Each structure stands twice: as C-alpha cells, then as structure tokens.
Amino acid sequence: MRRDVFQAIADPTRRSIIALIALQSMTPNAIAENFDASRQSISKHLRILTECELVRQEQQGREIFYSLKIEKMKEIDAWLEQYRKIWEIRFNQLENVLSTIKKQTK
Amino acid sequence: MRRDVFQAIADPTRRSIIALIALQSMTPNAIAENFDASRQSISKHLRILTECELVRQEQQGREIFYSLKIEKMKEIDAWLEQYRKIWEIRFNQLENVLSTIKKQTK
C-alpha cells in the first residue's frame, strides 16, 4: 500500500475531512454527519489519513477523536517550495522586461 | 472524468515529470527517456497533466513540447495557505506558553 500525503489529499472527501478537523478534533460520527457518505466510508478515509500520519487519534471512553497533524501538511509545503522559487524568478524576470520596455519608450 | 490538480500530483511519476519540465519544455520522447516507463505511459500522464491545465503543449513541426504552467501550482499553494495560517497560530501559542513558563520559573 503506497500511502503518501499526496495520495491522501487527492480525494476531495479527504480534503473536506481535513478542513473539518483542522480547528477542532471530532469523532467519526460527527464527521460523517457533514457528508452524504456513510459512516464506514468516512471511517475508511480516516484510516487512510491516519496511516499516512496526516491525522491523529485520541481515544476518550468509547469515542475516538480525530484531529489534524498540521506538521504533516508542511511536507506538501516543502515540495511546493521549489516551484514557489521558480515563479518568483519568473515574476522578477517579467518585472525586468517591463522596466526595460519602460526605459526604451522614454 | 474528475480531473483536478490534487489528483494530478498524486502520482509520483507525474510529480517527477513536473519537476523535469519545470525549467525547460521537453518532448514526450525526451521525457520518457528519463523513466523506466514506456512512451505511451508517459504520454498518458502528459494528457492528464494537460487536462487539468498543469502543463501546456507547444507544437513545433512534428514535435510537441510540454512545459509546466507554474501559475496552476499556485492553486495548491492557495489551498495550503489556510493551513499555513493555522500552523503559524499554533506556533505563536506555543511561544506564549513557553514564555509564560519562563516567567513562572523566574
């Protein structure tokens, strides 16, 4: 089972779950109430999110609270970083081109 | 076919293709040479990347050059932004807690 963060966030339901539990931890039932999907289906998504460590479980009596491991999101951020650099360079190049044109028209 | 950026970057081969063409545009054959995968397989990935507008094609004779549409990557960045905010808040809260502890031990 190739489970990585990128695969985890590929599913729109999982992205919604992430958004839902980003601020406060929730039980599977509470989460499922926000979707058309069945409890089991949500449970499976939660398992996938847990397996790739995007989510943490906390047992409390017979309830299990799920919350987002926000640190793991930084992995995506780190991957994006290289491209952020590129688009900044591109932007600067464009700036230069524009200022050159401006000078020429003067 | 539900094709979005998140689904596109879920596949490791596609992420490699993105990295490869980020700086200069390349033909499918040239791209395929960098992988074990067949030309057709790479071509299919390129189609998916094109469909979700992460990649642009430029015909030049019988060759087609593919290049990254870096702007589209910003969509992922925009999605991450909300979580970036959260982890900054968390970090500041931690700072506060630490400084409170520091004061108490004084």
Add this chain to the structure above:
DNA sequence: AATTTGCGCAACCGAAAAGTTGCATATATA
C-alpha cells in the same frame, strides 16, 4: 514517393482504491 519518426488515441487488462454490508468489541446507559 516510400520510409522513418514523433506523437495521439482507443481498446483492453490487471491491480488498487472506494464504497457497501455484515460482523465483532468495548463502553455507556436503562
């Protein structure tokens, strides 16, 4: 003009993923 080259497209196949159903288990509650 015939052949080679670069490429896309459609059909097919096997593996993995998503969803459903039916349990089992542990903790509350009556």
Add this chain to the structure above:
DNA sequence: TATATATGCAACTTTTCGGTTGCGCAAATT
C-alpha cells in the same frame, strides 16, 4: 444485566487508474 451506542475490521463489489498493445496520422527524411 440487557440494551444501545461508537467504532473498527474483514469480505465483497464496483470503479478508477496505470500500463500495454495496436493503430492512425502528419511531419521529416531518404
């Protein structure tokens, strides 16, 4: 203690995905 509730897990089905094969077409090359 019997029952209801919260949840996970395993088995099964359906869908999706990645890859291969085979074809067609247009641009280069001979």
